[in-house]
Amino acid sequence: MHISDFDYDLPEELIARYPANPRDSSRMMVLERSGQVVDSMFAELPRYLNRTDVLVINDTRVLRARTRARLERRNGTSRDMEVFFAEPIGDAANVWQVLCRPGRRIRSGDRAIFGDGKLEGVFEGSAGEELHVLRLESPEPIEQILELYGQIPLPPYIDRPGEFADRETYQTIYAHTSGAVAAPTAGLHFTNEILSQIRAKGISVVMITLHVGIGTFLPVRTDNVEEHFLRPERFEISEIAAEELEHARKEKRRIIAVGTTTTRTLEYLMMKHGRILAGTGKTDLYVLPGFRFNLVDVLLTNFHLPKSTLLMLVSAFAGREKIREAYQHAIRARYRFYSYGDCMFIER
Secondary structure, eight states: OBGGGGOOOOOGGGBOSSOOSSGGGSEEEEEOTTSOEEEEEGGGGGGGOOTTOEEEEEOEEEOOOEEEEEEEOTTSOEEEEEEEEEEEETTEEEEEEEEEESOTTOOTTOEEEEGGGTEEEEEEEEEETTEEEEEEEOSSOHHHHHHHHOBOOOOGGGOSOOOTTHHHHTSOTTOOEEEESSOOGGGGGOOHHHHHHHHHTTOEEEEEEEOOOGGGGSOOOOSBGGGOOOOOEEEEEOHHHHHHHHHHHHTTOOEEEESHHHHHHHHHHHHHHSSOOOEEEEEOOOOOTTOOOSSOOEEEEEOOOTTOHHHHHHHHHHOHHHHHHHHHHHHHTTOOBSTTSOEEEEEO
């Protein structure tokens, strides 16, 4: 498969630069199993769910991962730069993979100074894909430091400075476990009222965690998409969540995955174990058309960038031609695209 198979032209004005207000006032395209497209609203989601369904959501919380620092080189020169905290390395909470802009000529032993000297780090080499290894010198958890000095990492295509409101609107209302560098955007549409309506119907709501990683920002650079490498992302499934999902699987109840992150986590566990097990780990599952889905029956997801791995996953779920036609319909109908945009409810 070629990267051009997942390309499309999007008018720039359809890129959502601000979220819908209120959250559940966004539009929702329903793509039925037959291929029929229905234009609806996210507020109507409970109407599309059955009493026996299981709704699976990702409770990851976005770090304020975008920071400013001063690079002080061992040769005595210095300059300002942006440091994007991607993820911790192993169990060492103070050693992180970071993406620097500009990132040229950073050497081992160079230092990064944050917040007028309140936090310092030493570079320890490269981690590949333009990433550097930074060892931080702080007695406090790095997440707490980022809360003080970092900014919410809005995706580049939003193309505006971050605002104070983004600290709330770029988090799901159920965000709990810190560690992501991008929001699981399908969950941004939910309100407490919608969740209450869903639970009132008797529908189970199960929370899992997958920390969206730096791979979200790294483009596919190979013409043959099968040659692309997807960076691993950290996940956690509790005993309670695993038991509930296993019961639902055995009872053949419909599994509704909120977002591609949730989908990848569940399908990775099914592929590896043949069932849902509690625990922590990393998944590098890269889903392309032809992939066999073993658990997820319905996918709630936003509209994704051209040539992205997320669009490839959605195309695998529904079929390339169905998604191509649905996206063209969305453009004609003036849906809002990407992180702060509208969503799709896709039946498989």
